[in-house]
Amino acid sequence: MDSNSVLNIFREITTIPRESGHEEKMTAYLQKFASDHNLQCKTDSIGNVLITKEAAPGKEDVPTLVLQSHQDMVCEKTASSAHNFDRDPIRYEIRDGWMVALETTLGADDGIGIAASLAILESDLPTGRLECLFTISEETGMDGAMAIEEGFFTGKTLINLDSEDEGQMFIGCAGGVGVLAEFDYERTNPAMGQACLRLRLHNTLGGHSGDDINKGRINTVQQMARFLYPRMDSFHLMLLAGGGKHNAIARETEAIVLVAKDNAQSFINEFNQFAQTVAAEYHTTDPDLKWEASETVCSEKPVADEAKIRLISALVAVEHGVLAMSQDIPDLVETSTNLASVRMNRPGVIEVCTSQRSSVDSAKEFIADKVEACFRLAGARTVRTDPYPGWAPNVNSHILSVCVDSYRRLFGKDPEVKAIHAGLECGLFLEKFHDLDMISFGPTLRGVHAPGEKLDLESNEKFTKHLIDVVTSFR
Ligand SMILES: [Zn+2]
Incomplete structure (x- = not known):
């Protein structure tokens, strides 16, 4: 033979x-x-x-x-x-x-x-x-x-x-597991005299949540939340949607927000500035970030502020990326977590999908606990999905x-x-x-x-x- x-x-x-x-x-x-x-x-x-x-x-x-x-x-x-x-x-x-x-x-x-x-x-x-x-x-x-x-x-x-x-x-x-979080919300009446803005971060490298998690790539969901978090008092949230498959790094995220008419242009300017900062931070590992901010029309009522605050705080606080490297194999990622997507497809529910990996099962459980705890602190319901051993x-x-x-x-x-x-x-x-x-x-x-x-x-x-x-x- x-x-x-x-x-x-x-x-x-x-x-x-x-x-x-x-x-x-x-x-x-x-x-x-x-x-x-x-x-x-x-x-x-x-x-x-x-x-x-x-x-x-x-x-x-x-x-x-x-x-x-x-x-x-x-x-x-x-x-x-x-x-x-x-x-x-x-x-x-x-x-x-x-x-x-x-x-x-x-x-x-x-x-x-x-x-x-x-x-x-x-x-x-x-x-x-x-x-x-x-x-x-x-x-x-x-x-x-x-x-x-x-x-x-x-x-x-x-x-x-x-x-x-x-x-x-x-x-x-690596073994894997997922944590799915659901935030309930209601829609409320907005104040008068608001402008509706559409913000987008896209055209990043994304990639596989296992093979590419250590490559320093932009997570557009988390970066959008990062922009919104310090401005929580100056907008209402209409829509937040980004990411795709649970095992992919989020390449595109969109937010639609209501801001006071007087404040619209400066909000747009701040977003453009913010995106430039992110692009500079990732200029080597993810160099082609694109962004847009423009006025649009919205007909729906905004998400109630208390749900908005819980959601955006959790998206900023939750871990994303490499948690630990292997102690035995050089350059091997041992434990990581991916903030994969945020969706508002079902009325009254915002879904956040995450996935965790580790070659050490106990470490996989711990990072899943951490992610789950973060969402529970923010008042979300959580479920574990598709566990498989490493x-x-x-x-x-x-x-x-x-x-x-x-x-x-x-x-x-x-x-x-x-x-x-x-x-x-x-x-x-x-x-x-x-x-x-x-x-x-x-x-x-x-x-x-x-x-x-x-x-x-x-x-x-x-x-x-x-x-x-x-x-x-x-x-
Ligand atoms: Zn094969």
């Missing part, structure tokens, strides 16, 4: 439709692969597949190793592409040492992980007992990993084959030392040992399989989740060599 065996299987996989939520054909392919190779195979009710291969002679005493990848792929194509992901094989070419998808995603995330597992299953490599796990719907919420049942696999050591940088070994990821890095892990020794032996240098401040399926496995020893690695991919996704073929050779060495030397 070599990297060509992996590539050949991957080529076959590129012909199989497998958008998240529609993995039936991929599942059937795996089941057929198992029966063609006389391997035990089981599928759970949600569609996770486990193919088992018994130990080679003389390897019966080696502990079972789990190789894990996900069946689904992100299906994105260029605007002009006529590609049909339900039917058409992925078209790609080999260019400058890369396998590049032409108009779509390639699906090397995580088709290459599947291919590597299958290549090992069909090889005659002298390995211990192997369990190859293929989960579903990783890309849309890790449904497969979340629903997996206790005992579905029995190995206590798991290699996740869903990482994107050859030469990097991942040994941890995977705390263990620098003394056995599989880590096996993988590092092997890499050193093969390539004469150390791999980088890292963790990420985002979710991986590994975190979810820990919920049901408490004493799992895990690691994640893979070949180099670029542009994943976007048309033109590509696989570095040389990195695939190194990855394959390394994986073969690890599965044969593991004990």
Whole structure:
């Protein structure tokens, strides 16, 4: 077996439709692969597949190793592409040492992980007992990993084959939770002689609330609240809306306020000045902030002042950004929180959405408590949403030392040992399989989740060599 065996299987996989939520054909392919190779195979009710291969002679005493990848792929194509992901094989070419998808995603995330597992299953490599796990719907919420049942696999050591940088070994990821706050409010009659102003902050970089939280980017929701807070007595609030997904940094926020007619122009001037100050503060990390302040027309009544004060105070007080860095892994964010959005879509209720992450579950609980406490002090109702566990890095892990020794032996240098401040399926496995020893690695991919996704073929050779060495030397 070599990297060509992996590539050949991957080529076959590129012909199989497998958008998240529609993995039936991929599942059937795996089941057929198992029966063609006389391997035990089981599928759970949600569609996770486990193919088992018994130990080679003389390897019966080696502990079972789990190789894990996900069946689904992100299906994105260029605007002009006529590609049909339900039917058409992925078209790609080999260019400058890369396998590049032409108009779509390639699906090397995580088709290459599947291919590597299958290549090992069909090889005659002298390995211990192997369990190859293929989960579903990783890309849309890790449904497969979340629903997996206790005992579905029995190995206590798991290699996740869903990482994107050859030469990097991942040994941890963040868990997450959300705090949703609801402020009740009434609308009241405004004083006479008011002007209605629309204020906007937008065009910032935003980004992912895990990967980008330490990059010093502007949170437009919090900055808008920062402008309004010291001026609480000089405006009525009509509308405050900003941010989007819970896992994105808020890139755009709008406020509509009523101010005394005489005061309108100076309020606009102050906003422009404020925005310039913010732009100056972030001139390196988020340099393209845009803002507008203009008169508009409003017909509704303003939010009662007591609710306005509670809301804006909370949006200024609540934490946003990095709370702690890892004590074991250099430059890894350990704990963070994202003030994601504020919405007034439902009558009488203002919703504020936040999300917290940490590789240390107890630290995740504490930051969620802090955020929740802040909103409760401000008289809001709160609920916790979608908790999922983290995977705390263990620098003394056995599989880590096996993988590092092997890499050193093969390539004469150390791999980088890292963790990420985002979710991986590994975190979810820990919920049901408490004493799992895990690691994640893979070949180099670029542009994943976007048309033109590509696989570095040389990195695939190194990855394959390394994986073969690890599965044969593991004990
Ligand atoms: Zn993936």
